[in-house]
Amino acid sequence: MQKITYLDKPVYIESFSAVGGLEESRGPLGDKFDLIDEKDLFGMKTWERAEGEMSRLALNIALNKNKLSPDDLDILVAGDLQNQCVASSGGLFTFGIPFLGLYGACSTCTEGLLVLTAMLTASKNYSRGASVTSSHNCAAERQFRTPIEYGAQRTPTSQWTATAAGAFILGKEKSDIKITSFMPGRVIDGYVKDQSNMGSAMALAAYDSIAAYFSENDPSRFDLILTGDLGSVGSSILEEMLCEKLGENGRTISSLHKDAGLLLYDLKNQDMHAGGSGCGCSASVLSSLILPKVKSGEYKRIALLSTGALMSTGSVGQGDHILGVAPLIVIEGEDL
């Protein structure tokens, strides 16, 4: 059985930022990003280093928004999609903040917020920390599939790895957005071997976490249930499962469900196939679109489940199934 942690003392989201590239600027959230580089290189010579630099810029912007310095942060958690998560360690080590590296594939945004919340709660003398997550389309494509220069044909179920990073500064002092509960989620066999069909692989994990959380929580108290990057294929699988298996509750959840991978791009006019994906997808949608709406009071309570497909080119090559995971956190507005 999955246990949900309801925090006696919430942890507050003090500051957040979104950094993105060309396609992200062309999407409906383009003008909500804090920084865009239409060259996708952020001044670096390789896509891989560009991703690390995006992470660095995102954290810098989040710090500056709240007039904080790196010394004000007691702990930094971060992750990305590159082998051995080198974008996070390489991009962020110059801040000199105590560091925990995470790997949750595209679920890392929620996993990071969850682990950071736990670290702040567990440690009396921590007052503030940051979670940073990134992905880069060109770095991911050449690592997981083929370099984009090859111009490989993409299948209709494939998703577009976002070139984006999001940074979130959390603390114990009261502010207008708070994290009130969390649940890590189980690793679920997605019964899919096609790395161009990640949405299907992750839909079962999203369903598993949603079913567990809402077995003891009323979905009608929520304004939004946001998954990370199921895209159009995974979202329709999830919504069908919810309606079929969870009755009235499932239909309520389904009506409240949106997917960050379907919010980041204009799917009609951008060539994204089944939608956006990547660690940076839910991170940048959360900070550019969702948290401002929590801050303004438009959303009073939301559940966030970034979704991760746990696989490597090696595991797919050896015929392993793609596994999914969907950690969940609840974010609420604070009446100040």
Next chain:
Amino acid sequence: MQKITYLDKPVYIESFSAVGGLEESRGPLGDKFDLIDEKDLFGMKTWERAEGEMSRLALNIALNKNKLSPDDLDILVAGDLQNQCVASSGGLFTFGIPFLGLYGACSTCTEGLLVLTAMLTASKNYSRGASVTSSHNCAAERQFRTPIEYGAQRTPTSQWTATAAGAFILGKEKSDIKITSFMPGRVIDGYVKDQSNMGSAMALAAYDSIAAYFSENDPSRFDLILTGDLGSVGSSILEEMLCEKLGENGRTISSLHKDAGLLLYDLKNQDMHAGGSGCGCSASVLSSLILPKVKSGEYKRIALLSTGALMSTGSVGQGDHILGVAPLIVIEGEDL
């Protein structure tokens, strides 16, 4: 400044296990492992799947030692060296335990115990969880360097990635070993670009964490300060730095220092060059050699710093420095 978390309520190590391969069985700790497969394959067809199976076996053994079932665990944290940490997710998902994936390279054993301690402390309704870490020599060699079948010449500074896994079950009920404090450690530039000289790259991070922790703690209260896998090269750099920079305290720490990479193998008679390494190195040394000595009272208080070299073949290929990280936890015997 790095903040140390001293726990009001310690978290207890209830059960632990070590699984290893041929070279591990030949080393001085061989007869202390719970399970050895001299074929290194653990019944699987590939080295990569063998690593996942090692993780599964290690957790199963740790559960059985304490007559626990997977349902008794509220949370599982795990990590390994394979791209996208697929050994951990692939090997452990069948347990169905809520999961957090970590990436701290060879520091993952300590990082996992640290994050698990924080999760148990932060969540009132978690009573018990597990941390599992693994590495496999043949999977690591063909991923990071060359397949072992090529018979490439190894340099004198190179280390031997352990084929080993360790599992640790932690809980809140009093038992005879406890974790009392932790400090995540910063990511430190190792100023090394040679992936066959990891010990040097990690020595600076180990020094950074040790200097921070013992700036406010008396090393003479410790019986052992165990690093993860600095090997002979990194250990001598660390000990020289300690003696030169930290005066009397540094000499005390140096005299208490041992390295798991120098304990796992018989360096005179096994062809390991500078010593053992890998996520499984410190994990298996901790569970086979060290924790039994804490349990018996031979060690009253130890500091564990598994050391991680944060790099990928891509980052090394692009000329990036290898970064180091050394999270620290303190383990003590409990007078029952």
